[in-house]
Amino acid sequence: MTRFGAVLLQPGRAFRDLAAARKPLRTTAWILILTGLLWALTAAGFGLAGASPMAPVLVSLSLENYHFWEMLLVLPLLVCVWLLASLIGKALGLIFGGKGTFRTTAAVLALAWSPPLLFVWLFETTIAVLMLFGLGQQEFVELVSPPGLWQTAFLGYHVVGAAWLWWLNIRALRSAQKLAWWKAALAGTLTALLLAGLFVVFVR
Numbered sequence: 001m002t003r004f005g006a007v008l009l010q011p012g013r014a015f016r017d018l019a020a021a022r023k024p025l026r027t028t029a030w031i032l033i034l035t036g037l038l039w040a041l042t043a044a045g046f047g048l049a050g051a052s053p054m055a056p057v058l059v060s061l062s063l064e065n066y067h068f069w070e071m072l073l074v075l076p077l078l079v080c081v082w083l084l085a086s087l088i089g090k091a092l093g094l095i096f097g098g099k100g101t102f103r104t105t106a107a108v109l110a111l112a113w114s115p116p117l118l119f120v121w122l123f124e125t126t127i128a129v130l131m132l133f134g135l136g137q138q139e140f141v142e143l144v145s146p147p148g149l150w151q152t153a154f155l156g157y158h159v160v161g162a163a164w165l166w167w168l169n170i171r172a173l174r175s176a177q178k179l180a181w182w183k184a185a186l187a188g189t190l191t192a193l194l195l196a197g198l199f200v201v202f203v204r
Contacts, residue, residue, distance in 0.1 A: 003028065018104075033079070051131055066204060081198045085191040116165035119164065120161040173187045
């Protein structure tokens with residue numbers, strides 16, 4: 001977990017050190033898998049609280065069992081998206097003249113994704129716990145729906161998490177593929193959109 005702490009304080013140095021490591025995937029893959037398991041537990045919490053998806057459902061799953069399926073599928077989907085993003089990041093690196101390997105790219109992306117995912121997870125888990133202890137879903141929706149302080153805090157928290165993910169993604173690919181900033185920004189934006197797409201389409 002020392003790499004996780006390092007990426008919070010000195011992300012550029014943490015990514016460079018990881019890219020130069022002999023077996024970069026050994027630690028960071030488990031950090032991402034643990035993150036996915038925590039999201040699965042939160043989905044289970046929403047399910048036990050009897051919550052329904054709080055955003056329009058874009059996949060063909062019943063609303064009554066949605067969080068059950070989310071609990072089962074969020075980890076394998078996260079891993080699949082991570083591997084796909086790593087493959088695309090490596091391919092973009094080749095196109096832009098980068099020099100990193102697939103393993104290095106996957107390792108730095110796992111490390112880049114975990115802190116923002118856990119940051120947003122803390123917020124979602126807090127909501128799940130409050131619902132387990134009696135907060136009604138309708139009551140919560142009525143709290144954050146009208147424009148004002150609570151809606152701003154709710155949306156702002158998620159925007160900060162997304163911006164942090166985007167920034168770390170760019171720095172990670174710059175270190176893994178040894179790219180110029182503008183090339184890393186393009187590659188990092190494209191691969192970050194894959195993870196954002198998973199949450200937009202599936203995570204509720």
